[in-house]
Amino acid sequence: MATAGACSSSESGDAAGGKVTITVTDMPPTTQEASRKEFTDRVAAFERANPDIDIKPSEAVWDPKTFTARLAGGQLETAFIVPLTEPQGLIKRGQIADITDDVKALPNADQFDRRALAPSTDADGRIYGLPTSEFALSLIYNRELFDKAGLDPDNPPKTWDEVREAAKKISEETGLPGYAHPATNNTGGWTLTAMTYTYGGRAEKEEGGKQVAAFNDAPMRDALQWLKDVRWKDNSIGTQHLRDAAEIYKSFSAGRIGMTMATPSVFDEHITKYNGDPKIFGVTALPSATRSATLLGGKMAVINPKASDAERKAAVKWIDYYYLRYKYDPKEAEARAKTKAVDGVPVGTPYVPFYQPAVDRAVQEATNKHATVPLRNFEPYLQGVQEQEFVTEPSVAAQDLYAALDSAVAAVLTRESADPQAELDKAEKKVVPALERAQR
Known part of the structure; x- marks a missing residue:
């Protein structure tokens, strides 16, 4: 095994002695000594189990500004990690490899949760990537x-x-905000986008072969109107409105907020960062308006389209070994859970399953043998998320879009006279240049 920087797929290729050498990303930097050792140990274990494959790890991370040049110049790794927003565009441009047949050969391939594969599946059902981590936005609430x-x-x-x-009752009975919604650092737009999905809408839509803002559509306007009503008609959203999600999570852990939007993994911060009481933490699936849906985020592993057949197959094997095995193998799942428990990392926090219940249930049971969290508190989420539609984040200039929407959220929370559609019109004018730049 080598730990040098990346070399291109064509440079690595089929090595002497029948071996194939591939480059992979996601190796932690030297500043993260323990994580880096864990990664390199797994690389070594994989090579022992697959003596015909050599792996060259890289610290390279996804950068859309340099990706095309690196691909054209032969500098791209064999396997690399991209945000869920990227695969569909990469597929259309022929910039990642079709791995459908390789995926079919993996253990439990017929048991994949198709929602988890959707971000990397084209209209014909061909698969171009595998999930490495995924999250679905939820509603966290204070049980106390x-x-x-x-x-x-x-x-x-x-x-x-x-x-x-519920927010109104909490505010009336406790004097605390029954619900809190962020409005800064792009988190206001992020959560408004997720709400829009539950109203049956999107933040972007395709027109003339390009993505444009969907801020004039009814779903986003209705979601923003809901926020305004909770603030000014019900007075159940508190008085501090220019906060980002992290500030709200901190207040939530201090017992000062009834409900807010978050990922279930925020429980880890609730315990380890904010010293919150585990008993008060409740989580359920993101509520619906006209549709049961939620925002899906995370990352996927994809393959260099210039990889040889041998390299592609080896890369898929690595992805399965490192990112998927503990999601379908109860023994591997229990071993990881046991290690986490010993290290004081919360075990049992819910996640987006990559596999159908027939596989995932056994993994959950094995993991929960070492659970360090109040499992009962997560049941509403586990039940609700099973039937939800997963919608990925906007595929073009998402952070610019969120930043523009922050201003609309802040406006309706701080000014009773603010008109939701007028504020969305202002936000759209802000984001149009960014959308145009990203699609030139």
Whole structure:
């Protein structure tokens, strides 16, 4: 094994003695000594199990500004990691390899949750990537404040109307914000986009072969109107409105907020970063308005289109070994859970399953033998997420889009006179140049 920087697929190729050499990304930097050692140890174990494959790890990370030049210049790794927003564009441009047949040969390939593969699957059902990490936005809530407000913490809201009712009760009974919504550092736009999905809309849509803002469509306007009503009609969203998601999570962990949008993994920060009480943390699937949907984020592993057949097959083997095995192998899942528990890392926090229940259930049971979290508190999420539609983040200039939408969210939360559609029109004018630049 070598730990040097990346070399191109054509440079590595089929090595002497029948070996194939591939380059892979995702190796932690030297500043993360423990994580780097764990990664290189797994590379060594993989090479022992596959003596015909040599791996050259790289610290390279996804950079859309240099990707095309690196691909054209033969400097791209064999396997690399991209955000979920990227595969569809890469597929259309022929910039990643079709791995459908290689995926079919993997263990439990017929048990994949198709929602997890959707971001890297084309209209013909061909597969171009495999998930490495995925998250689905949810609603976290304070079980203790639910009790104080006379609400059932085991039966959290399933719709935004129910969230509004619960928020009002919490505010009236406790004097604390029943619901909190971020409005800065792009997190206001991020969460508004997720809400828009539950209203059956999108933040971007295709027109003339390009992605344009969908800020004039009813779903986003309705979501923003909901926020305005909770703020000004119900007065149940508190008085501090120019905060980002991290600031809200900190207040939530201090017991000062009833509900907010987050990923279930925020529980880890609740415990390790903010010293929150694990008993108060509840989480459920993102509520619906007109559709049961949520925002799906995360990363996928994809393959250099210039890779040889041998390199491509070896790369898929590595992806399966490093990123997928513990998602379908109960023994591997339990071993990782045991290690995490010993290291004080929360075990049992819910996740987006890559596989159908027939496979995932056994993995969950093996993991939960070493659970260090209150599993009962996560049941509403586990049940609700099974039937949700997963919608990825906007595929073009997402962060610019979120930044523009921050201003619309801040406006309706701080000014009673703010008109949702007028604020969205202002936001659209801000984001149009960024969308145009990204698609030249």
